[in-house]
Amino acid sequence: MEIKQVVIIGAGPAGIAAAIQLKRYNVEPVILEQNEVGGLLRNANLVENYPGFPEGITGLALVELFRKQLDNAGIRVDFERVLELEYNGKIFSTRTERRVIASDVVVVATGTKPKEILHPLISDDITDWVFYEIYPIIDVKNRKIGIIGAGDAAFDYALNLSQKNNVTILNRSNRVNCIPLLWERCMKSYNISYSPDITVRDIVKADNGLLLNCVKNHSGEKVNVCVDFLVVAIGRESCLDFIGEELRKNSADLIKSNRLFMVGDVNNGIYRQTAICVGDGVKAAMEINRIIRKGAV
Structure with a gap:
């Protein structure tokens, strides 16, 4: 079992922003992503409400800029699917297809998954x-x-x-x-x-x-x-299938104590915007740094 201070699950805008901000505090998180960097942003035709791009920017182009910023900061994304996130009363255990990582803090930035049309319509x-x-x-x-x-x-x-x-x-x-x-x-x-x-x-x-x-x-x-x-495209729902039973029971207390963070689309309902996700990620990283400095973890 590996031991890390912070694990970030998901490399969409929220997870990326959290990682970049943590790096500024000399905190090296593990970032786990099951697919590709960028999340749903890769689907976006034109992002027009993200400051800094007067003419708007395509989702893919913005993802590429995010990827470059990760590279420039020396932040690596590990492409592994998380099978289970659990909590044993003291530490978190993140189990992927390849390994198990123990950590004091977890940032869940897994976004949403699509609501599917069920069989028999889609055979x-x-x-x-x-x-x-x-x-x-x-x-x-x-x-x-x-x-x-x-x-x-x-x-x-x-x-x-x-x-x-x-x-x-x-x-x-x-x-x-x-x-x-x-x-x-x-x-x-x-x-x-x-x-x-x-x-x-x-x-x-x-x-x-x-x-x-x-x-x-x-x-x-x-x-x-x-x-x-x-x-x-008939709707989406939070992607939390990997959350273990014990963690579900204790999630409210862990969120309140700043040990568990739900950031971005996974927690924002209909308010699915890149700018909101980035703000969520930065805020979570700032809170994590605060509790680390206090010695709370």
Whole structure:
């Protein structure tokens, strides 16, 4: 078992910011990331509310800047999936696929995971054509892509993918839940079509992609939509599957005593913004430094 002072789980904006701030205090955290640096920011079409970029910046470009800042600070990200985070009454135990790390403090910055459409609508034979994030298909072009959803993510994904593809947004209601700016931009795009009040009843594998068998809710009219790929954006929930039973019982007290920190999207509900995540990470690092200096850990 390795022994470290601080473990950060997740290398999205919140985890990155916490690591950079801790480095300034000469605290060397272990950063664990199961996928890639950047988290959901990799999906973002254009980030316009992060100060310092008057013209906005793409999510991928901002992630690259974050990555460079980590490199310049000499901060390494270990790409390991956390299987379990537990607490034994004194220390935390973070178990990955490769090792177990004991620590006094843990920063959970794991963000959110997508709500999935369950079987039988998404059967095993079509999963290779169905996505819940868009970064795996961000470079495809001249394809037909369907998006199920009506929130900020669905419309932002549409804007991003429509630069090289034709996109159809399928909304099961008549209500749109995205911000007006995204709606206006999507409606101005020649490569984006919007279908409200429509339900996808069945999805089958076709010769060159997927066939979505849909029904217009008001009229009952059947509509077939052919796509090369399908993106599902029907909501997200906190990614906390790895939290152990004992830790769940004690989490409130550990958070109150500044031993356990939940930062970024994992703790912010609908307030999922990069700027908020960065602030959360910096604040957590400052609190950690304070308790270290006091000798509380």
